[in-house]
Amino acid sequence: MSPPRATILYAKDGYDTSRPRLMGRHAAGEGFLRGMVRHSGFDRLVALVPRPADAAAFQAQARDLSATMALEAVPEAELHRVAETGCLMLPGPEMVPFAWRRQRTGAAGYSLVGITHTTASHGAMDSIADLLTGPLQPWDALICTSAAVRASVRRLLEGEAAWLKQRLGATRFVPPALPVIPLGVDVPALARDEAARALWRGRLGVGPRDVVVLHHGRLSFHAKAHPLPMFLGLGRAAAAAPAGARVHLLLSGWFADEVQRGAFQAMAQALCPQLAIHHVDGRKPEVRQAIWSAADAFTLLSDNVQETFGLAPVEAMAAGLPVVATDWDGLRDTVEHGVTGFRVPTLMGGPMGDLAARHEATLDSYDSYIAGAAQFTAVDVGATEEAFRALVADAGLRARMGEAGRQRAAALFDWSVVIGQYRALWAELGAIRGKAKPGTGDSPRRADPAVLFADYPTRRLGGQTRLRLAPGIPDAAAAVARLTALAAIPGVAPRRELLPAEAGFQAALAVLEGGPATVAAMAAAVPPARAARLARALAWLVKVDVLRMAEDGS
Template sequence: MSEPTATFLYAKDGYDTSRPRLMGRHAAGEGFLRGMIRHSGFDRLVALVPQPADAAAFQAQARDLGATMALEAVPEAELHRVSETGCLMLPGPGMAGLAWRRQRFGAAHFSLVGITHTTASHGAMDNIAELLTGPLRPWDALICTSAAVRASVTRLLEGEAAWLAERLGATRFVTPALPVIPLGVDVAALARDEAARADWRQRLGVGPADVVVLHHGRLSFHAKAHPLPMFLGLGRAAAAAPAGARVHLVLSGWFADEVQRGAFQAMAQALCPMLAIHHVDGRLPAVRQQIWSAADAFTLLSDNIQETFGLAPVEAMAAGLPVVATDWDGLRDTVEHRVTGFRIPTLMGGPMADLAARHEAALDSYDSYIGGAAQFTAVDVGATEDAFRALVADAGLRARMGEAGRQRAASLFDWSTVIGQYRALWAELAAIRGAAAPTPGESPRRADPARLFAEYPTRRLGPETRLRLAPGIADAAAAVARLMALVAIPGIAPRRELLPGEDSFRTALRVLDAGPASVAAIVAALPPARARRLARALAWLVKVDVLRMAEEEA
């Protein structure tokens, strides 16, 4: 066995999946610890712990996950001891504070390696921006879990650098490396269990010819994935299912509150009453382990800037399920379109600098900020329906895509591979370290999300973007009637106050009575302030399937 090449910061909060408010970062933390135990090759696993209670929790959790190597908990007050392993792995991007502490006894003592989870919060953005002013070195790294995240991190750093250049005349910036390394999964543990499949399908009342589509994760219309495109697309596919086949949607997750639960139920009843929908508590260990086996396909139509990677679709591929996911952030790296599933195009409206400004002033909460950005991010409903139709109708396609996904997960995302990438990074940083002696109009840290996250969507709504009325909507009057009916449904427009008034919609949509038109033409009749507000809201009209991209006619 080799000596350790990294210590990792362990606080129970970051690794605990038994908590009521289970988040993706907790599942990722537990997975990382399991991966280190099984695939690091270490004969000694070292954790830096902030509190004595964390030391006990680390020992207990590591043993529960099968650790047989020696375990050592180092108090955070003894940070200098990280030099014994050469690298400190952090569960987030907050590296500057530790870099300043490291400076006291020499920056070349060890490397700091952080990782991105959400990058949309004030805390995460501040941590990333501070990489420029903290004493980070070339032998440090911030792991980005997807190419889209690296682009947004780079954009944030560029904005901060521009401000420092203007304010201080700064010309030289030392930044950590920004490697792209995905999150990992335990592929073998997610293999289909036929006994679990039979048991769950019996419990759910699933017939032999029925098709089960699984959505696993936190159930939140403002902070995870708005369910409208899923309900519309899958509901329409269910209505066209082969004779004798019923389509079931299993929502495996948890609601933050009764408002969320009520909104999901209201939307389901209004948009897809024919769809058989089941809710199971995805926080329960038995559910998290077995529910994959009950399904025939998986979906996550993320539209949220809080998302950066999307672990559940990779878990689904490991379980042999075809995936219907959005062409969004890390999902663009993981799901191979038309091979392991379908990536559904997304469209982001903007600008949204007002959302960033209100959040900065504490006038809006973080949930309101990300919910507002999501409201102006559309998922292509037509493409969603087509993807679900194809999978519902063709068991052979489901099997081929599922097997391709399983192979892709095994080759790229199994923890054995991901830990190998970590080890290669640690070695590269050690080599670098060994050669060392002992005017934007907005705050770059609170950038317009439509600009900061520009690489997330398939395309961005611009003046030249051409739109048309969605199929079944005859004219502007029908479009306005449709959108007003939708707005009345709880959760359809969680930030309704950000939408233009009915008169603005009516004035602009009259342009489309004559056929497809550009965004510039649609908003031309409105005063400038109202035109800007209406222009981004056109993305919401695409989101709720009142409008479609004119290119879809091709």
């Protein structure tokens, strides 16, 4: 085992697959945590957590995933401790806020590594464009899960750079690295289970010569994959199936609402009435784990710009299923055409600048924006039909492609391989960071309020400011007793957690028992690491009339 070389930003929302509105990023987050638990080789797993509840959730989830290493949850308020591991893994592309916060303790202290999921939303687009003006460094990286998404990220950055050059004359930019690392799957866990296969096929009424084509994931015509090409292509292939073989379409997924459910049912009835269609809730753990074994082939005909990788086809390959997928985004990286399945050509119309303008102005919602883009993206129905016909007619072809897919998944997409790529990236970024000069600096938009608002007060507390005990307070003990009583009154110390411990006050106030003293002399009474906090708190003691300003010569 080795010490950790990365800290995970953990908020339960990003890793929770038990939610009703399950998204790909949740499944990817859970898979990443499982991969880290099993394949990181760390002697402890460290998470940066925004809330105490996230710390408990991290500990519980990691143990549920059979973590045997030590687990450590670091409060987000202690972000500087990421330097202990050297890297902060973020669950999305929102890197700039953390880069600004890193500035305060030194940009060379650690690396930031984000990852793409969808890049079509306002938030994702803005987060990527902001990479050029935030304090990102050469030792930071935004992982792109596919070559196609890296191309779109580069296009966004190039457009932003052109605008900054036109507006400000800017010519030098320091974007993060853009490595391509895929999402991973647990290949052994997806191996075919013959008992589960018999159970599910019996439950669905599937005959011994029947062919089951599985579609697993969200069932959404506007945000995932429009089902029309699937219904047309598979329906026509079913009509030409060998005698005695019935084709079944198994929809393992979940509808966003009843409108989506009704649309799927209406399209199926109108376009492929001869196809046997079954629906199971793919959010249930027992379904997500076992449903792959019921199938003979898998399909995902994605046509949506919100997609960037497509995890389900990789899971299908791990389960030994041939895949019929679109030649689209990350599917182009995962499905090897003619070897592990078939990639169906796609066609995008345009221009669609009006959709971008309406989305930017919030006249169209995100769902309307991606639905509009998908409406003008076509999937080749003829090629879809040919692919399904080939697989339905030839069990040998299904077996060969399925085995090729299983081998490809094990070689390229198993978490043991993917986490190895992460480790190599952390090492590469660490080597670059090691050559950087240390330094600190504030965020210009979030400056120290004592500096930003320095012209507001009559005077500022400084090291040579002289203070004395307020009238009626004879010594340090009396001063501490008074401030303790005052702090107990609701509202007197609304941010009590910012005050030093009582022992620190006691040591500093003891300096005044011999008469007025400077702030510097009082701060010197506590360890150096606590001096700045103590010095600042002396202003609060003046506020509550435990201390007063000492006039020159008093």
